[in-house]
Amino acid sequence: MKKRILSAGLLLSVVGAVQAQDRQVVDSIANTLETRGLLTPKGHFEIEPSISYSQNTSNRISIVGYSVLPALVVGLIEASDADQATFTFGLAARYGLTNRIELELRAPWVYRYDTFSIREANTPTNSPRKFTSEGAALGDIEAAIRYQWNLESAPFWIGGLRVKSDTGDSPFDGEVNDNGIFVDPPTGSGSWSIEPSMTLIYPTDPAVLFGTAGYTWNLGDDAGRDLNEDGLANDKFNLGNSFFLGMGMGFAVNNRLSFSLGMNHRTVFKSSINGRKTGSILQLDSLSTGFSLALTDKTTLNMNLQAGLTEDAPDVEVSFSLPVAF
Template sequence: MSIFNNKSCIALLALISGTVAAETEQATNSTEPNTKPKRVQTFGDLLDPDLPGVLTPKGSFVLDTSFSFTQNSSNRVSVVGYTVLPSLIVGLIEASDTDRTTLTFGLTGRYGITNRLEVEARIPWVYRYDSVSKRDTNTPAEGATTTTFDGSDIGDIEAAFKYQINMETAPYWIAGLRFKTTTGTSPYDVPASTEFGLEELPTGSGFPSIEPSLTMIMPMDPAVIYANLSYIWNIEDDVTTELDGSSTKSKIDLGDTIGISAGMGFAVNPKFSFSLGLSHRTILKSKINGSTPSDSKLLQLDSISMGANYAINPETTLNVGVSAGLTADAPDFQLTVRVPYTLR
């Protein structure tokens, strides 16, 4: 679909492979004395003043496998007609119930180029399953009509850089830059109909994006306060949509996203820590052919999250996190399990 698809994949692979290969060779030949053992970092690690930084230490490679389960549902009543009196409606009343389930398996690699700078690449595989039930409430019907959709494929591959601005005194400031490709199946590459919308489910957004971010980490023994500010810029692109056999070409500028989050991590002991946080995202209105459609909406996504981190051994940790949506547009529930493993 996108002209960025092949080019972004080639650039991403070349960038990651070239940087990691060069720095791996340099780390292998290094003979620095008194080097501390490389290990996965938790909230408890941030309280250790002898650590070189809060990012992946120089020469360390972390392989992070993850599984995410997301559930979202919505109930809607649509009226096709007109109102004669406040209590009298002439027309068709339709009730619909939509349940959406998304499973994401991710493989992430992080490498510490220096104690200040780390590079990251993430490859996701996405499975989606939607169930849509519809029923006309003012016409005789035996039951609701249920239609199911699913889709599975590789998602959008991402690459990121993180740089720790200060090393000596808290709070620690970390600048990040993330680039998302369009390797996943685009919403504009799957067939659609006027009755149910998409007939197959996409696994990607269909647009490349660039996300700068700034994170603050403030250790306050035995807790750590953190805050994050980010902006996702979705790059405008030309798309071709297929609806009921007819195709339409358009220039779409997907709405950018402003993200703010904050929370606290608490170290119970050297092996176990937990965290609490709040997240807010504002998705701006999208544009088609340079203008904003009348039905375009400004979306507000708020969620609360909880997480627990347990250090299985010096190389491996187990991280479990859950989040619940606080607004109508946010996912109802999300469960994420991550197992980072440090390769020495």
């Protein structure tokens, strides 16, 4: 199963040394590279509705048999295609506790529509068997705190700590049919996680440079169904921890519009069931582009497009957000 659990945000500047045009470029970069930067001013409040769409496909060929010649296999050959479409409707709220500290709470609502096509190549019929899995539910609610280390001079450093809950439907509890397909697709990861990160923002006319790095630590939990087919449903699972980084730059077109380009990478280490490693290490790389358009002094429209560069990454992800400051 390919996963990609990602978050997006908007940069709000409180630093007088950064010009208004630079601030908008920083906004666009942060939206493109899925992280936050300069924080919400003290006593200010912001809400951000968002919508995102991701498309992920995978192809797999399973062979049960033996090889007579390098090009001839005797046995059961099965080819399967999976097409997963996910819509996420999110609402985030942010509050500036001080000029250096920002608090955030985000709640997503996830709709998934998965289609699967399975074809047994050496059976009398050539028609593939098709299955669908559809459902919508609350996703994993997240809370975050961010601290800006310096206020007066660039480069700006922001440390963050994000905690993700397990409020979404777990893939380790959901019922599956005889073909191993979810009756109702999961909308969460199934466990809590903690994610510390560090962000660097460096305005340099006419561009703004950006970099971020962090580590996601997933906490283990008990599964609601048998994962290793030993007849017991109390398996202990632990999703693989991951390391991520991103970098990029952005440019201001004018005092209202800016665009950015960026690169994201995440390495997901092996997961485990009952303490035994399973699966493989995943490499998720994507190329991002985005724009930020100031509609009013307190409202901005952000768009972000990501294209997967590796097999494990989602094929494409498009997101729109509309942060409104109060």
